[in-house]
Amino acid sequence: MVGTLAACGSSDGGQGSGDSKTVTLVSHDSWAASKGVIAAFEKQSGYKVNVLKDGDAGQAVNKAILTKDNPQGDVFFGVDNTLLSRALDNGLFQPYEAKGSEQIKAEYRADRDQHRVTPVDTGDICVNYDKKYFADHKLEPPKSFDDLVEPQYKNLLVTENASASSPGLGFLLGTAAKYGDDGWESYWKKLKANGVKVVDGWEQAYNEEFSGSAGGKKAKGERPLVVSYASSPPAEVIFADPKPDAAPTGVAEGTCFRQVEYAGLLSNAKNTKGGKAFLDFLLSKKFQEDMPLNMFVYPVREGAQVPPEFVKFGPQAKDPETLDPAKIADHRDQWVKSWTSLVLK
Amino acid sequence: MDLTRTEVTGRTRGAAARFGLIALPVAFFAAFFAYPVAAIVARGLKIDGAWQFGRIGEVLAQSDVRHVLWFTTWQALVSTALTLLIALPGAYVFARFDFRGKQVLRAAVTVPFVLPTVVVGTAFLALVGRGGLLDELWGVRLDTTVWAILLAHVFFNYAVVVRTVGGLWAQLDPRQEEAARMLGASPLKAWRQVTLPALAPAVAAAALMVFLFTFTSFGVVQILGGPTFSTLEVEIYRQTSEIFDLSTAAVLTLIQFVAVGAILVLHAWTVRRRETALRLVDASVTARRPRGAGQWALLGGVLLTVVVLLLLPLAVLVQRSLDAPGFGYYRALTREDGGIFLVAPIEAIRNSLEYALAATVIAVVIGGLAAVALTRRDAGRFVRGFDALLMLPLGVSAVTVGFGFLITLDEPPLDLRASWILVPLAQALVGVPFVVRTMLPVLRAVDVRLREAASVLGASPWRVWREVDLPMVRRALLIAAGFAFAVSLGEFGATVFIARPDNPTLPVAVARLLGRPGELNYGQAMALSTILMVVCAVALLVLERLRIADRTGEF
Numbered sequence: 066m067v068g069t070l071a072a073c074g075s076s077d078g079g080q081g082s083g084d085s086k087t088v089t090l091v092s093h094d095s096w097a098a099s100k101g102v103i104a105a106f107e108k109q110s111g112y113k114v115n116v117l118k119d120g121d122a123g124q125a126v127n128k129a130i131l132t133k134d135n136p137q138g139d140v141f142f143g144v145d146n147t148l149l150s151r152a153l154d155n156g157l158f159q160p161y162e163a164k165g166s167e168q169i170k171a172e173y174r175a176d177r178d179q180h181r182v183t184p185v186d187t188g189d190i191c192v193n194y195d196k197k198y199f200a201d202h203k204l205e206p207p208k209s210f211d212d213l214v215e216p217q218y219k220n221l222l223v224t225e226n227a228s229a230s231s232p233g234l235g236f237l238l239g240t241a242a243k244y245g246d247d248g249w250e251s252y253w254k255k256l257k258a259n260g261v262k263v264v265d266g267w268e269q270a271y272n273e274e275f276s277g278s279a280g281g282k283k284a285k286g287e288r289p290l291v292v293s294y295a296s297s298p299p300a301e302v303i304f305a306d307p308k309p310d311a312a313p314t315g316v317a318e319g320t321c322f323r324q325v326e327y328a329g330l331l332s333n334a335k336n337t338k339g340g341k342a343f344l345d346f347l348l349s350k351k352f353q354e355d356m357p358l359n360m361f362v363y364p365v366r367e368g369a370q371v372p373p374e375f376v377k378f379g380p381q382a383k384d385p386e387t388l389d390p391a392k393i394a395d396h397r398d399q400w401v402k403s404w405t406s407l408v409l410k
Numbered sequence: 411m412d413l414t415r416t417e418v419t420g421r422t423r424g425a426a427a428r429f430g431l432i433a434l435p436v437a438f439f440a441a442f443f444a445y446p447v448a449a450i451v452a453r454g455l456k457i458d459g460a461w462q463f464g465r466i467g468e469v470l471a472q473s474d475v476r477h478v479l480w481f482t483t484w485q486a487l488v489s490t491a492l493t494l495l496i497a498l499p500g501a502y503v504f505a506r507f508d509f510r511g512k513q514v515l516r517a518a519v520t521v522p523f524v525l526p527t528v529v530v531g532t533a534f535l536a537l538v539g540r541g542g543l544l545d546e547l548w549g550v551r552l553d554t555t556v557w558a559i560l561l562a563h564v565f566f567n568y569a570v571v572v573r574t575v576g577g578l579w580a581q582l583d584p585r586q587e588e589a590a591r592m593l594g595a596s597p598l599k600a601w602r603q604v605t606l607p608a609l610a611p612a613v614a615a616a617a618l619m620v621f622l623f624t625f626t627s628f629g630v631v632q633i634l635g636g637p638t639f640s641t642l643e644v645e646i647y648r649q650t651s652e653i654f655d656l657s658t659a660a661v662l663t664l665i666q667f668v669a670v671g672a673i674l675v676l677h678a679w680t681v682r683r684r685e686t687a688l689r690l691v692d693a694s695v696t697a698r699r700p701r702g703a704g705q706w707a708l709l710g711g712v713l714l715t716v717v718v719l720l721l722l723p724l725a726v727l728v729q730r731s732l733d734a735p736g737f738g739y740y741r742a743l744t745r746e747d748g749g750i751f752l753v754a755p756i757e758a759i760r761n762s763l764e765y766a767l768a769a770t771v772i773a774v775v776i777g778g779l780a781a782v783a784l785t786r787r788d789a790g791r792f793v794r795g796f797d798a799l800l801m802l803p804l805g806v807s808a809v810t811v812g813f814g815f816l817i818t819l820d821e822p823p824l825d826l827r828a829s830w831i832l833v834p835l836a837q838a839l840v841g842v843p844f845v846v847r848t849m850l851p852v853l854r855a856v857d858v859r860l861r862e863a864a865s866v867l868g869a870s871p872w873r874v875w876r877e878v879d880l881p882m883v884r885r886a887l888l889i890a891a892g893f894a895f896a897v898s899l900g901e902f903g904a905t906v907f908i909a910r911p912d913n914p915t916l917p918v919a920v921a922r923l924l925g926r927p928g929e930l931n932y933g934q935a936m937a938l939s940t941i942l943m944v945v946c947a948v949a950l951l952v953l954e955r956l957r958i959a960d961r962t963g964e965f
Binding site: 094095117120121123124127128130131132135137151226228229263264265266267268269272273278279280283284300301303304305306398409 | 453532535536539632633635636637638648650651652653654730733734738742813816817820821827828922924925926928929930931932933
């Protein structure tokens with residue numbers, strides 16, 4: 066035991082990001098990539114990749130901002146459009162236009178004048194439904210935001226606290242995009258009157274309250290509608306043993322809000338050259354196609370193939386709600402504050 | 411003249427020894443607690459080089475903040491009262507009755523105390539939530555009410571009362587009460603006039619500890635309370651980690667600091683009162699088999715409470731972990747999935763054990779030195795104050811410490827951000843108070859005259875300690891180590907903040923698995939929780955074996 070500890074102590078010596086042979090990635094807990102793909106990058110570029118996962122998305126961004134004068138790594142991955150302004154305003158990143166940027170679908174690009182961030186992946190926050198519940202009750206699952214306030218869906222939806230959870234915030238932003246500055250509050254009043262339940266985090270909502278997820282079934286969750294991701298249904302198939310032929314859950318397509326995740330070269334990064342190479346790698350076809358099954362997100366690069374499970378069980382929404390990061394930056398705090406006093410009090 | 415000179419050199423030598431003993435704990439505490447916490451508070455309150463003390467008034471003026479303060483205090487008071495109400499009969503039964511399986515049971519009721527709240531919250535929801543036992547039996551559901559929080563606090567802190575109060579109760583000489591009865595006092599009167607006064611300081615100390623733990627409650631409130639109930643600790647976490655309003659977080663941290671400081675000062679005072687001479691006997695001679703219907707009913711009632719309130723939530727975890735045929739979830743733990751951990755989840759067990767072992771060594775060295783320094787008769791006011799100071803990490807939010815680590819331990823000579831030692835250091839911060847609290851009463855009970863006699867006979871201070879103190883405290887030392895080990899195993903708040911992705915601990919791995927959809931992830935989380943529970947239970951059971959027939963400290 067002591068031997069192992071000593072070994073892991075000594076290996077740290079060479080892992081500092083000051084080492085020009087190592088490129089250090091700082092990210093959130095959801096970061097994942099196939100070993101083979103990383104190995105291929107290491108072989109081709111000559112850099113060793115060191116990954117530091119740093120809590121949930123918000124926490125990771127906050128930590129990166131706190132340590133920006135002496136950053137823990139060279140590249141940060143995982144700031145999304147809801148938090149982008151916090152990162153940019155605090156000077157977290159330095160400009161670099163990654164190779165392959167021209168291949169990114171235009172709608173995902175941000176900060177185009179300065180190139181401080183590079184879009185890497187995208188995902189949709191959508192209401193998921195429990196197929197069995199709606200079949201048993203001979204009820205059509207909801208399709209849109211408007212449906213959710215209809216009486217037949219009373220007391221069926223569980224969502225997350227918008228001030229504490231990123232899907233919760235995404236859902237709020239989706240309603241703000243859909244109904245506008247003047248309309249979203251009255252929409253939430255109706256949603257509240259229709260019995261929406263709010264829990265603190267995604268874990269409780271999805272694993273405890275939602276009747277359609279594996280965890281929720283065990284916990285005897287009784288809400289057949291939950292705010293989660295468009296990629297949750299494929300996850301229910303891929304992480305099941307034996308794998309079912311069809312996903313037990315589906316996505317209400319008209320309730321989606323699109324998230325984009327960005328990466329950037331950290332200001333004061335010690336290995337800027339390695340960091341740039343790594344950003345290029347994030348946009349490579351190889352990485353973009355490896356991403357979906359590891360992080361349950363979609364590629365941003367044109368022409369990158371999506372795995373069949375995704376196409377079959379969790380197709381990307383055709384017409385998701387979107388918001389300009391600058392608009393989110395201006396309104397986020399006020400919206401969350403109003404939402405809190407409207408829905409939680 | 412000669413005499414005076416000897417006295418002076420003696421005093422100087424005493425001061426030097428005292429300084430030697432206390433130097434390492436002080437340095438540890440300064441570098442890994444005071445400095446990081448002060449730095450993060452300063453970051454919040456100092457804007458462009460100027461202190462913004464006006465923020466304190468502004469934050470306090472917000473009605474939300476006042477509501478949080480009120481709820482924090484209110485729920486802590488009620489939780490403490492409820493815990494005493496439910497656990498005091500338990501303390502009596504464990505102290506005075508002899509029954510089969512007592513040791514196992516005492517270890518079992520302590521398991522919740524050292525389990526991480528992510529695990530406990532899930533387990534508790536299975537009891538009081540929908541489809542839980544209460545729901546199935548009587549259709550009662552508490553998952554959205556404040557009752558879930560209060561009961562979970564009882565679940566968590568039951569052991570604090572049983573161990574603190576019960577430990578002393580077992581050593582009170584029952585003949586004193588019997589003598590009072592002989593002289594004609596009624597049972598109640600005899601108890602009230604003889605036993606109660608002797609127990610009161612221990613009850614007060616236990617109550618204050620429970621109050622401290624519930625006042626700073628985080629995971630329980632976050633998981634069971636939903637978004638509507640928030641304690642000061644939860645609010646500090648939200649402001650720091652989610653809203654990133656460091657100045658509000660700093661003010662809240664200061665408020666909590668003052669409150670916790672007040673609780674600890676009170677606690678230190680009651681503990682000192684408790685240490686006043688009581689006639690203590692060996693615990694093994696005071697317990698006997700229950701006699702008469704009343705005593706059997708009391709035993710039955712306590713056992714029923716323990717089963718329903720403490721063992722059942724734990725059993726639900728086990729049951730859920732076994733839900734796949736052929737131990738499927740356990741077998742899945744050995745698979746490497748490149749995804750969440752970069753290593754197979756089972757590796758988390760080895761990481762946890764290694765970290766906890768390192769944390770235990772640190773905690774025992776630091777806590778042990780501090781305890782020895784604190785027992786010296788010449789310990790000054792400063793040293794005695796240090797006693798309460800060492801307890802402070804129990805009451806300061808993990809997120810504050812974690813963020814503090816990030817911004818302070820990033821430069822040589824303390825460039826530890828990327829080092830594995832950071833996790834054991836953070837865990838040891840929580841372990842040290844337990845070591846001190848376990849060792850201190852035992853060390854103080856060592857007859858001073860023994861030490862003096864040894865000194866007079868020419869023994870060096872080191873030799874006095876080795877020959878007089880050590881044999882008497884060896885067991886206490888082992889128990890302290892065991893408790894520090896169990897607490898480190900279960901530590902979540904600070905660890906999750908600094909644990910590296912390739913080395914997750916058990917609680918961190920559980921939390922990450924729960925954070926992903928899919929049956930296998932959920933099942934593996936339950937399986938890992940069960941393993942963690944079993945490891946903690948085994949550690950505590952070993953402690954119970956050591957504990958027999960020995961006078962030990964508060965735990």
